[in-house]
Amino acid sequence: MKLKLTQNQKEILKKGWSYLFVLPILILIFASQSCNKKDVVDKDKPISDLSIYNLPSKWTNQNGQNVEIKDLRGKVLVMVMIYTSCKSACPRLVADMRNIESRLPDNIKEHVKLVLVSIDPEVDTPKRLKEFAIANKMDGDQWEFxxxxxxxxxxxxxxxxxxxxxxxxxxxxHSNIISVFNAEGELAYQQEGLGVNSDETIKKITEEAVKLN
Amino acid sequence: MFPLKKIITFFLLLICVTLFAQEVKMVPIKGGTFVPLYGATTKKPVRVASFSMDVYPVTNAQYLAFVKKYPDYSRSKMKGLYADKSYLTQWESDFSYGKNNLSNAPITNVSWFAAKKYCECQGKRLPTMDEWEYVAMADEKRSDARTKEEFNRYILSWYEKPKTYSNPVGQTFKNYWGVYDMHGLVWEWTADFNSIFLSGESRKDKDTDKNLFCGSGSVNATDLMNYAAFMRYAFRGSLKANYTTKNLGFRCASDK
Incomplete structure (x- = not known):
């Protein structure tokens, strides 16, 4: 029994040498991880009470990728609900969205995501959403369907x-509402109606996006 | 012989007790078609598939059990996104409804999110508006009593009664389906409450509006029934999903 133990101990001792080499490497890895954490400190902050990032639902975008709402965290979101086969109100809502996008100052554009959510998931497959995006010249990275x-x-x-x-x-x-959410997912502004003046909406988006510069 | 009987009855009793203790009573509702009174965009009948519905609205005691199991839905932990500040304000604390609320009174001051979650956690769901209205048009004897003047007067007289929300469940009439409290106790959340258009966006309900607001001199049963339904739809139309009010509760339903 005793002999066995000492044999084991010897083995541990032998291995111990290798641990001496591994340990600094491990420390380095942990250290660099905590540095990384500092970089994305925003994302580690708890989600606020009023944030839409509390929603657990899973979505698919126009490229067939799986998206959770909270994946959009860190951007100012401009959101609207539409369906692609719509002939009356949606084309105008979509035009309003495009108009808002085109009027955004260049220095904040990278902080803004324009999101169109389908109310007709049965018909609006990712493929169809993609076609709609292309047909409406909303195919850039700033657009998410x-x-x-x-x-x-x-x-x-x-x-x-x-x-x-x-x-x-x-x-x-459906209601014609364009909603603006700040980078933390809290509702900042809502524009109601069709073809209304978007000045206030753009002002709000800019206000929220400038904070991210 | 005698003890055997005793044993059998004992076991039967045991089975019954455990069954009823676990399950909140639901009754089957046979599907059918009906023309909703208000909010219908066409005059075409709406088809409701067969489903099951809770016999009573959810009570304080039942909701307390839920909150204990899911503390995220307790008063102090509830997220602002999911409920406004009056969520469960009538309760004494997070895990007690206090002495001022009956255990078997309907739970109120709950948001749509909370009601939806509660039903999901029971393996159920909120009834749709069409389902709710379909069950609500029944009186004691008929599956559709909407043209009966007395029935409509009963509903409208409740709208005038204050504080019915503090009454126990099951004290109003038992309807054709075996469901209680569709009228006379509290208003109730439905799954698709946010599918109502009473404002300028509604395109095809103008006809109904005219019926409601430009009524002729005499008030007949049809006017009363339109008015009663209009009140319900208007109330739903004024709600947002995080709203909580003291006269608004819910019950659950399930597909067969």
């Missing part, structure tokens, strides 16, 4: 205070 399940969509609409109802196949009645 999202779809999820019917239930997640209903919940998301509830957060945005957007009402919608399917009134026929390929026809929905």
């Amino acid at each position: 999202l779809r999820s399940t019917e239930e997640n969509t209903r919940e998301f609409a509830a957060v945005l205070a957007v009402n919608y109802k399917k009134i026929a196949p390929l026809e929905f009645s």
Whole structure:
């Protein structure tokens, strides 16, 4: 018994040498990790109470990638709910979004993401969203088209205070609201109506985005 | 012989007790079609598939059990995104509804998010607005009593009664389906409450508006029924998902 123990101890001692080499490397790794953490300190901050990043729902974008709402954290979000087969209000809402995007000052553009969420996930497949993005010249990185399940969509609409109802196949009645969220996902401003003056919306987006410069 | 009977009855009782203790009573609702009174965009009937619905609204005691299991939904932990400041204000503390609230009174001051989560945690869901209205049009005897004047007067008289939310569940009438408290106790959340358009955005409900606001001199049963339904839809239309108020509760439903 005793002999065995000492043998074991010897082995441990032998291995101990290698630990001496490994240890500094481990320390280095940990040190560099904590440095990394400092760089993204924003993302480690707890999500605020009123933030949409509390929403756990999963979405798919126009490129077929899986997206969680909280993946968008750190950008000012301009969000609207639409459906691609819409012929009445949505084209104007989409035009409003494009107009807002084109009027954003260059120095903040990289901090802004414009998000269009489909209220018709059944029809609006990622492929269809992609086609819609291209057709409407909204194919840049600043544009994000999202779809999820019917239930997640209903919940998301509830957060945005957007009402919608399917009134026929390929026809929905819906609120025309463009919402601005700050980098922490808190509602900063809402623009209601179609073709309304977007000055105030752009001002709010700029205010929030400048903070990130 | 005698002890055997005793043993059997004992076991039967045991089974019954455990069954009823765990399950909140639900009743099956046979599907069908109906024309909703208000909010319908066309006059076409809406189809409701068969489903099950809680017999009573969710009570303080039941909600307390939920909050204990999911403390994130307690009063002090609840996130602002999911409920406004009046969430559960009538309760004494996070985990006590206090002496001023009956254990079997309906839970109120809960947001849509909270109600939705509660039902999900029971393996259920909130009823849709069409489902809720479909069940709510029944009186004691008929599945659709909307054209009965007495039925409408009953509903409207409740709208005038103050503080019915502090009453226990199950004291109003039992309807055709075996469901209580659809009228007379509290307003209730529905899954798609945010699908209502009563403002300028509604495109096709103008006809109904005219019926409601430009009523002719006499008030008949149809006017009363429109008015009662209008009140419900208008109330839902005024809600946001994080709103909580003391006369608004909920119950759950499930697909068969």
